Amino acid sequence: MTHKNWRWGMVGCGDVTERKSGPAYRIAAGSELVAVYSRRADKAADYARRHGVDHWHDDLDALLANDAVDAVYIATPPAAHPDIARQVAAAGKPCCIEKPLANSLEEAEAIADAFSSRGLPLFVAFYRRSLPRFRQVAGWIETGRIGAVRHVHWSLTRAPNAADLSGADNWRTDPDVAPGGYFDDLACHGLDLFDHLIGPLSNVHGQALHQHQLYKAPSAFSANWQHANGATGTGVWNFAAAGREDQVRILGSHGEIRFSVFEDEPVILQTEDETLSQLVDNPDPVQLPHVEAMITHLNGGPAHPSLAANALRTVRAVDAIRGVPGNG
Structure with missing residues (x-):
């Protein structure tokens, strides 16, 4: 097991990132939150200022091209996940995506395939598994x-x-x-x-x-x-x-x-x-054990408890309960 320090870029800076997740990426051992992106420059700049984040972007391509960013956390509403995830995978960076992975099984499978085909880790923020x-x-x-x-x-x-x-x-x-x-x-x-x-x-x-x-x-x-x-x-x-x-x-x-x-x-x-x-x-911040487990996984330790496979099963169940045919 290695001891690499993983530097994260965060896509989205909504409510979940203020207390639950963003601070965990900053304080977990072996983890740094070094960049944040929002389509609104004022939001990205304000978040970076308040949370001590070195870089902010209002251009996703710029965040993905930032040499300081090793991995990406997608913290947007689920409708935006597929497009952003495909760009992160194309950039060759490991990724954690907020739950649910996507709004449909078809979209979720496409996201999972984008990372697995490149041999990239994909985590999903079902952090209760780690609590x-x-x-x-x-x-x-x-x-x-x-x-x-x-x-x-x-x-x-x-x-x-x-x-x-x-x-x-x-x-x-x-x-x-x-x-x-x-x-x-x-x-x-x-x-x-x-x-x-x-x-x-x-x-x-x-x-x-x-x-x-x-x-x-x-x-x-x-x-x-x-x-x-x-x-x-x-x-x-x-x-x-x-x-x-x-x-x-x-x-x-x-x-x-x-x-x-x-x-x-x-x-x-x-x-x-x-x-x-x-x-x-619960720990404070609540996603701290989840982020710590990702760092362990990325450094060659035990597998994280929430990966693409379980997230796909959950999307399939959600689809079935909503009445989407063929997903039971």
């Missing part, structure tokens, strides 16, 4: 604390927010940018986590409905699926509900595990003999 909270859950499952996994269910509900009610511009509810609305942005986190904890999803069936007319994207989803080990799964994601819920139950032959995908709540293990409740704090 201590979910490593605890994985440990309980792997050591048989609940026996054989039989079923997983996830219920995620949200009430319309102020932007929804006002009709304000929001890429997360614009079907041209996110065909499944909030589902695309949020559900992929949990579906990918189930892939990681229990195994790949198959026979995925779902439905997407418009339960209010606040925006053009669907607001209600439900699904069922199977896992490779024979476990079953179900999910409900409703963004037209009265209240907020985020609850996962993994049922086993000898107990169950409960946790939240997004909320800072304890992970709970319950069997006939014991009930354990552990509040496992």
Whole structure:
């Protein structure tokens, strides 16, 4: 294993980069954030100034040609991923792309092929795979604390927010940018986590409905699926509900595990003999373990837990739940 210091260029400087991701690329051992790009020069310059980034660009070609940039982090909405990713691959640079990898399986496969055909690493920012909270859950499952996994269910509900009610511009509810609305942005986190904890999803069936007319994207989803080990799964994601819920139950032959995908709540293990409740704090910034694992991978260490293969499986599941034919 080598100890190369990896210098990152970041494409996009939206909200996710302020606290969750950008700082992680700056402070992780062996990592530097050396350049940022935005189509708006004022945004790129402002981000660089506030975060101590040496270079800013309003021309993507300039960032990719910058000799100081070894690898690229794409932090744009998913509709922009395919074009940017193809340019990064053509420039010969390893890449991390924010989730979801793309808005369709066809686009996601084209992105993956662009990197694999050049022998370039492609990471996807399903950072929950690297978080201590979910490593605890994985440990309980792997050591048989609940026996054989039989079923997983996830219920995620949200009430319309102020932007929804006002009709304000929001890429997360614009079907041209996110065909499944909030589902695309949020559900992929949990579906990918189930892939990681229990195994790949198959026979995925779902439905997407418009339960209010606040925006053009669907607001209600439900699904069922199977896992490779024979476990079953179900999910409900409703963004037209009265209240907020985020609850996962993994049922086993000898107990169950409960946790939240997004909320800072304890992970709970319950069997006939014991009930354990552990509040496992997230690191700050939350993507730090994800970035550290990428540096380890790039330097010849163990493989990163979130690569193109799992991201493609998650896009396939999302497509199936949204009702895209042939992707179950």
